[in-house]
Amino acid sequence: MIRTNLPLIRLASLFLLFTLGGWTYAQEVSLPGDFFEKSVAPILSAHCVTCHNDQKQEGGLSLADGPAALRGGDSGESIVPGEPTASFLLDYLSGDPPEMPQGGQPLSKEEIAVLHKWIAGGAAWPKGLKLEAKDNWWSRQPLGRPPVPEVPLASKSRVRTPIDAFVLAQLHERDMSMSPEADSRTLVRRLYFDLIGLPPTPEEIRQWTAALDEGEDGYQKLVDHLLASPHYGERWARHWLDVVKYADTCGYDKDKLRRNAWPYRDYVIRSFNDDKPYARFVEEQIAGDALYPGEQDGILGLGFIAAGPWDFIGHVEVPASKIDGKNARNLDRDEMVSNTLNTFCSVTIQCARCHDHKFDPYTQQHYYGLQAVFAAVDRAERPYDIDPEIEKQRLQLAQEKQAVEKQLANLQQAMAKDGGEQLTALRTKIQSLRKQAQPETAVPQHGYHSHIEKTDDQAKWVQIDLGNPTEITKIVLHPCYDDFAGIGPGFGFPVRFKVEAASDAAFADSQLIADETGQDYPNPLLASYAVEMPVNARFVRITATKLAPRQNDFIFALSEVEIYDKNNKNVALNRSVQSLDSIEAPIRWRRANLVDGLWPKSISANVSEELNQAKESLAAIEKQIETPQRVAQRTKFNSRIQELNAQLKSLPSGKMVYAAATHFKPQGSFQPTQGKPREVHVLHRGNVTDPRDPALPGTLPLPGKDDYEFTLPTDHDESQRRAALARWITAHDHPLTWRSVANRIWYYHFDQAIVGSPNDFGRMGQMPTHPKLLDWLAVEFRDHDQSFKHLHRLIVTSSVYRQSSQHDELHAAKDSSNQYLWRMNRRRLEAEEIRDSILSVSGKLDTSMGGPGFFVFKLEKEAHSPHYEYHKFDPSDPTSHRRSVYRFIVRSQPDPYMTTLDCADSSQSTPKRSETLTALQALSMLNNPFQLVMAESFAQRLQEEAPTLPEQVELGIQLTLGREPTDFEREKFTAFAQEHGLANLCRVFFNQSEFVYLD
Secondary structure, X not given: OOOOOOOHHHHHHHHHHHHHOOOOOOOOOOOOOOHHHHHHHHHHHHHOOOOEOXXXXXXXXXXXXXXXXXXXXXXXXXXXXXOHHHOHHHHHHOOOOOOOOOOOOOOOHHHHHHHHHHHHOOOOOOOOXXXXXXOOOHHHOOOOOOOOOOOOHHHHHHOOOHHHHHHHHHHHHOOOOOOOEOOHXXXXXXXXXXXXXXXXXXXXXXXXXXXXXXXXXXXXXXXXXXXXXXXXXXXXXXXXXHHHOOOXXXXXXXXXXXXXXXXXXXXXHXXXXXXXXXXXXXXXXXXXXXXXXXXXXXXXXXXXXXXXXXXXXXXXXXXXXXXXXXXXXXXXXXXXXXXXXXHHHOOOHHHHOOOOOOOOOOOHHHHHHHHXXXXXXXXXXXXXXXXXXXXXXXXXXXXXXXXXXXXXHHHHHHHXXXXXXXXXXXXXXXXXXXXXXXXXXXXOOOEEEOOOEOOOOOOEEEEEEEEEEEEEEEEEEEOEEEOHHHOEEEEOOOOEEEEEEEOOOOOOOOEEEEEEOOOOOOOOOOOOEXXXXXXXXXXXXXXXXXXXXXXXXXXXXXXXXXXXXXOOOEOOXXXXXXEOOOOOEOOOEOHHHHXXXXXXXXXXXXXXXXXXXHHHHHHHHHHHHOOHHHXXXXXXXXXXXXXXXXXXXXXXXXXXEEEEEOOOOOEOOEOOOOOXXXXXXXXXXXXXXXXXXXXXXXXXXXXOEOOOEOOOOOOOOHHHHHHHHHHHHOOOOOHHHHHHHHHHHHHHHXXXXXXXXXXXXXXXXXXXXOHHHHHHHHHXXXXXXXXXXHHHHHHXXXXXXXXXXXXXXXHHHHOOOOOOOOOOOOOEOOHHHHHHXXXXXXXXXXXXXXXXXXXXXXXXXXXXXXXXXXXXXXXXXXXHOEOHHHEOOOOOOOOHHHHHOOOOOOOOOOOOOOOXXXXXXXXXXXXXXXXXXXXXXXXXXXXXXXXXXXXXXXHHHHHHHOOOOOHHHHHHXXXXXXXXXXXXXXXXXXXXXXXXXXX
């Protein structure tokens, strides 16, 4: 039967296909007994069963076994034995374009014909045979070195490296050929920008064009000269930093500064200059602290894990117990996982956060197993040292401290067990009462807050001047409430204190009103402290003799002080306040808040008293279970921890780098794990409120390697998880790793990748244009010391690279996008190259390397939410005239000038830069303050180095374009400078297409 709703065009195409195959659907087809196993099963396993199986029945269809396939899917019967045109399967496979396989390469005509023949013959399925998905995707297949193709004799002269043979083979298949070689000047300029990102000077162009004209040896010397330049690392580090999302601020709402992110940037530059083996480079960035302990680069490389954006509010101001806090931490681990797998393996594993990957063989279990690898690390400042011995000693002390802290925790757990249900009930009650101690309404004017002290024995005072002597009857102290990072009620209320009154500000005749200095006063939460005593005075002072604990320091804070006279009037309201010190951070904290009439009112006045009683009962139970032996053990452990802290503190502090860390100074709700991995679960649909099975640390399956979970000791250190992942990525036979990096290097030389989706080698990515060449490059790179410079030499010395960018109508008709490289691609310089070139030709480029990034903005309001004011910056400031790779990069407010020129967005991985052409670019290149300042500098340089205007014009063309001016250019540019000034002519020089475009 024929389905009447099948489009006529599709019917016609099917009929034609099947007729050309030698039969029609009505013919009787006789098939050999093993036809299914030999011909049909491989097609279904390779293309269909991945998405259509018993566990993953996309469209309600399973093709894993015969009965399920014949039951059909959501749209009808997928396979109707004996009737190909009634079988939906063939409809989906043979459309134009085909609807299936989704995300994969279409089946060939031969494969479709096999399936048609099988269905026409009755769709027999051997009993008991169950198909399994065959992972035959190109990027996951084993990596081997393909043989170098033979090329026709007429083309052998163009084969300088094996690369040429692979490209020529593809061109010959399409009846195309390479373009002629570019001229020497073009090649010199091309090599300079590709390898070091800077323009050659006129002297260098003259020197090296002469060398190239003499023969191949001169070309090789130029390549070696540029690869040996320290500017090489600056150029190629920029490519890497684009991919890993490097920036000097956190991003998100507050976008706070990362003052010490730059050591990672310098580490990347140095690694490229040193030609560090790639496996070592990768391992240092994932688990350098574990694999290379005591070595500086083992810490600096971990800046990779911390390179991406980070939610300050979600981590510091929101507790991990709240949904928003859980989401922030889940997304943070997601960023670490995706950055690692996208960068090193070109795998979009983030697609499996909410469900199994739709197109690649990765499940939620795989994804959350990778989250478990990073479950103990956060982004924070951590020390590194120039002296490896100091770092080694620091590491040993930290490890011993962690072991002692674990022993102390075990002791406390044992004591809690002996305390029984009553102990647990009291602790639960205390926790519940704390939650009840919430104010009726929030008071943004929190109160008075002293300076922070390292010890609790620093006396602090605050006093109120009533203006005149007053008959005082009652004084009331109100505690603070701060919802920042879960601080809560009673914040800063003094542990020991006294209240005094006096007639003079120096308190020479002070009278003691209340004395709580003899013993610790229990934290009142939101309950007020009141004292009644008739006294005549003008000044009232509260002195804290023992400060309240905060995190690792101590403070004194009060929300409000009320002072009542004999008429029961609060005479302190809006009076003058003095203090020993104050942090003065309005509107939250300032002296004036102490007498503004605002304080947090408690919901329940009895909560504080009930809480203190529960604390006393808890202390009594704890005293009973603390045997002399346990007290001695705890004293011993605490004493040793203090000794270790002192020894760690005595070591040189070392420099700091913003990197992956497990030990760091707490900040609000942002607490270090101390190396203990957080518990990670598989989240149903990615929902943090719906955790399922625990996730076990592991990675992704590869063909022939189904064991993706790590085998680690029960008491393993968290860094061993990262070390296992690093070794998996850098394995000699890992097909994704070596293909991925080879593709990236190729892209940055040709402005066109072999795989057009450098971060995605899966079924949703693009297919390679030269798959054998990619494999050859990957193996050559891997087996030749994993040397970037070796691969650069192979590429830039090839004839493919040396082609001109000349257009050819015949070739363009066959390959308009030049994907088969019949010519060199013409590219616009990247934003950094344009800026650096302008600095260079203007004579203002500062080539000093390394160190903190320079600002191209004025920084305002850094303490809370920084403002980056680009329009207030003076571009003539010489501190900003370094190479652009050293620019301080802001995520939320990127540099408008660089953004207009298509600079990378640091909030996302940028394996390929955009190249747009907009009016804003022309306006920026003409009128941006940087352009104007540099045009003035360029004009000054020309005047200093050339005596006459025609000579200045000639020198300007040589510096910007690397060639002599034409007679037309000399005449027109000279006339323009005479009419509009030399500085305006320099602006024109900067805007020449030949200046901002290669070739």
